[in-house]
Amino acid sequence: MTTSRTRRASTIAAVALVSTLALAACGSSDGDGDADAAATNSSGITTIESGKLKACTHLSYKPFEFKEGSKVVGFDVDLMDLLAKELGLEQEVVDIEFATITSGAAFAAKKCDAGYGATTINDERKKAVLFSDPYFDSTAALIVKKDSGITDLAGLKGKKLGVQTDTTGQEFAEKEKAANGFTPVVFDDLPTQLAGVLSGRVDGAINDNGPLLDYAKDNPTTEVVKEFDTGEQYGLMFKKDDPNGTKMAEKANEILAAAKTDGRYNTIYKKWFGVDAPK
Structure with missing residues (x-):
């Protein structure tokens, strides 16, 4: 993020x-x-x-x-x-x-x-x-494939969450992984991270809300199901x-x-x- x-x-x-x-x-x-x-x-x-x-x-x-x-x-x-x-x-x-x-x-x-x-x-x-x-004000967001049944981080228990390397999204996921039971999978950039969601390599991805909402608009088999008020500013x-x-x-x-x-x-x-x- x-x-x-x-x-x-x-x-x-x-x-x-x-x-x-x-x-x-x-x-x-x-x-x-x-x-x-x-x-x-x-x-x-x-x-x-x-x-x-x-x-x-x-x-x-x-x-x-x-x-x-x-x-x-x-x-x-x-x-x-x-x-x-x-x-x-x-x-x-x-x-x-x-x-x-x-x-x-x-x-x-x-x-x-x-x-x-x-x-x-x-x-x-x-x-x-x-x-x-x-x-610019930003928040973190979670994107998944539609009909996955995942609506928040708790729904990722036992599953894989894609994160982008060296981002605040990765930092957020690392803080939340123990409480929610998911495994972070690191990607080098946003396109490969989101391709991982589409291919099923990961069950969801976390990044900034702006790019994820834009991606979901262009890829209707995905959806942003949760935003997190992380208080970020660019x-x-x-x-x-x-x-x-x-x-x-x-x-x-x-x-x-x-x-x-x-x-x-x-x-x-x-x-x-x-x-x-x-x-």
């Missing part, structure tokens, strides 16, 4: 995809970047590459960030575009292992100027990255203990606040969720 999501740290190998709300595929940059290519914006913000705002995420996490054909789209992508456009930049999405973002490693390696991925703000992650103000990520990262986070907070006031946030929210944003 998010991202609730924290995904397993592995190699910092990325596939970059250029975004102007619709992103075309391109290669990722080298680890240390090119200092000569960096440029300082009129707002006093320096980016790794002139003219671009490199944003790290991990695909796929529909409807927040996912590929639609050769393009990367989603709620988070559109929000980050607000910041990119304010700075006169073009967003470039870098698909990378999620834990390298939340651990701060991607920022240290100059892979990205900013990061996102339906990422829950928590104290552990705050030690490694600088978060923006919260921009934030955009920037480099911690870095003056430039701090400036970027402050600018993002200004833009998020303005977008909520002038209606741009609601337009993006309605585009991806089909309803007006909560007040």
